[in-house]
Amino acid sequence: MTTLQAGFGERWVATLQATFADAAAALGDLDRQSGDGDFGTNITSAFARARGEAEEAQPSTYPEWLTAVSRGFLGTGGTSGPLYGMFFRELARCTDGDEPSLAELSAGFAAGLATVQRYGKAKVGHKTMVDALSLAVDALEGSSDENDPAEALGAAADAAQEGARSTAEITARRGRAAYVGEVSRGVLDPGAVAMALVIRGAAQAAGG
Ligand code: ADP
Ligand code: MG
Ligand code: MG
Numbered sequence: 442m443t444t445l446q447a448g449f450g451e452r453w454v455a456t457l458q459a460t461f462a463d464a465a466a467a468l469g470d471l472d473r474q475s476g477d478g479d480f481g482t483n484i485t486s487a488f489a490r491a492r493g494e495a496e497e498a499q500p501s502t503y504p505e506w507l508t509a510v511s512r513g514f515l516g517t518g519g520t521s522g523p524l525y526g527m528f529f530r531e532l533a534r535c536t537d538g539d540e541p542s543l544a545e546l547s548a549g550f551a552a553g554l555a556t557v558q559r560y561g562k563a564k565v566g567h568k569t570m571v572d573a574l575s576l577a578v579d580a581l582e583g584s585s586d587e588n589d590p591a592e593a594l595g596a597a598a599d600a601a602q603e604g605a606r607s608t609a610e611i612t613a614r615r616g617r618a619a620y621v622g623e624v625s626r627g628v629l630d631p632g633a634v635a636m637a638l639v640i641r642g643a644a645q646a647a648g649g
Contacts (some may be wrong), residue, residue, distance in 0.1 A: 461484055480519055508533045515530075569633060573633040
């Protein structure tokens with residue numbers, strides 16, 4: 442059985458901290474074009490909170506690192522705070538040890554998607570993070586523990602990126618962007634772009 446190498450959780454979180462420090466402003470701009478403009482600051486404060494959680498809890502294993510990120514988002518407002526918080530909580534729960542298998546991670550992403558949809562009620566095509574995440578879950582479903590985890594996660598990140606790209610062609614049906622209707626057409630959904638970055642970060646942390 443292929444497992445992710447020890448320290449994967451810590452590397453993933455460090456990658457996400459760096460990725461979103463760079464991307465937050467552009468994500469905020471996207472939310473300004475089709476939503477209410479708070480996504481950049483929401484994501485920045487979620488990761489600042491996650492850093493605080495990590496300083497306090499001193500995580501040493503994958504579940505502990507992912508729990509710090511989950512708590513960071515759960516303590517943040519907007520719609521994305523609770524949804525990403527619950528998503529990361531499922532990923533934290535997908536394994537006990539510090540070396541999750543690809544199958545455990547795949548199950549974690551699937552459970553994360555189910556939770557986001559249970560609470561957010563968004564379907565594929567509603568121009569949300571679900572559009573990116575669902576394609577990644579589909580891609581991972583086709584992989585097995587025979588596969589190289591970095592490659593499988595890289596393919597999932599490609600699929601998520603494609604899903605995020607597709608959100609430019611649709612009008613929002615959920616979230617604040619739904620209020621502006623047709624104006625959101627042509628603009629990428631920031632939550633979907635962020636979800637693709639989260640999965641790309643996993644691939645990078647896995648060594649891909
Ligand atoms: P808010 O909608 O409160 O301004 P944010 O700006 O923090 O929240 O996050 C917006 C992102 O959250 C959107 O780009 C979208 O991807 C995601 N989102 C909003 N509503 C939902 C929902 N019901 N289900 C899934 N994702 C959603
Ligand atoms: Mg917003
Ligand atoms: Mg808001």
